[in-house]
Amino acid sequence: MQLxxxxxxxxxxxxxxxxxxxxxxxxxxxxxLRGMGLCPVCSDYLYAGPTAFAGTAAQRAAALQQAYADSQIRAIFDISGGDMANQLLDLLDYRQIAASPKPFFGYSDLTVLLNALYTKTGAVSYLYQVKNLIWQSSAQQQPAFVASMFSGADDLFRVKWHFLRGERMSGTLLGGNLRCLLKLAGTPYIPDLTGKLLFIESLGGGVPQMVTYLSQLRQLGVFKHISGLLLGTFTYMQQHRQQPSMHQLVLQETQGCTFPIAYTSQVGHANTSRCLPIGGPYTVQLP
Incomplete structure (x- = not known):
């Protein structure tokens, strides 16, 4: 992908x-974005009115569909987050999206859409919030974005991983925000995780919530089928120094499993976050 x-x-x-x-x-x-030479075009449905909605689900879905249909649009950046992205999943024309593929970027609640796009079209999308370009770490984010988007460098995608178990993993990367990914459970939009690498991170939630989410992954059979687990940041737990840590909880919940586990502090909800290709090939190994 290159702009x-x-x-x-x-x-x-x-x-x-x-x-x-x-x-x-x-x-x-x-x-x-204009300073980088791009021409941003805004959806008519960005801002909430008296409620949390920026237009109806049908209107938001139509705006996304139009961005895919417009041959002049080369990339789509979702600048929202929250809770309601899954409203759109059964309103999209995935055949049309597959016929006019283009990179889609989003994070947090957009995890549902990143993974649904892979499930329904096989598309690679990107776990990244483009507003990082103007937030506190903009001085680092902007040059990394330009190098990666315009010159094909890996600056925005370069992540330092550390292993909790194993020393190498390789496969198709899926996942994103843990709470939001689990919204897909039992729907036709959840991807087949067999042989895949699963990435998870979280903004909110303490030990009880993480135990709940990890238990649900186990009960869904996820830990029986994935070939590797990647952990991003777990902001609330880390800021409040909650114990057991997420790393400890994961090791407890995956006892008896042999797949490798690695972690990073460079992907999550922080404005320093790097970008991950959801649905794309990914390899992590010891130096």
């Missing part, structure tokens, strides 16, 4: 609508 100067890119909000007071932030993001 060039003059390309149009779409800004959409498939999950919760943005507060209206974030309009200056979006304008700043558009300025940065």
């Amino acid at each position: 060039t100067a003059g390309n149009k890119v779409a800004l959409v909000a498939c999950s919760n609508g943005l507060p209206v007071d974030q309009q200056p932030e979006v304008q700043r993001l558009m300025q940065v």
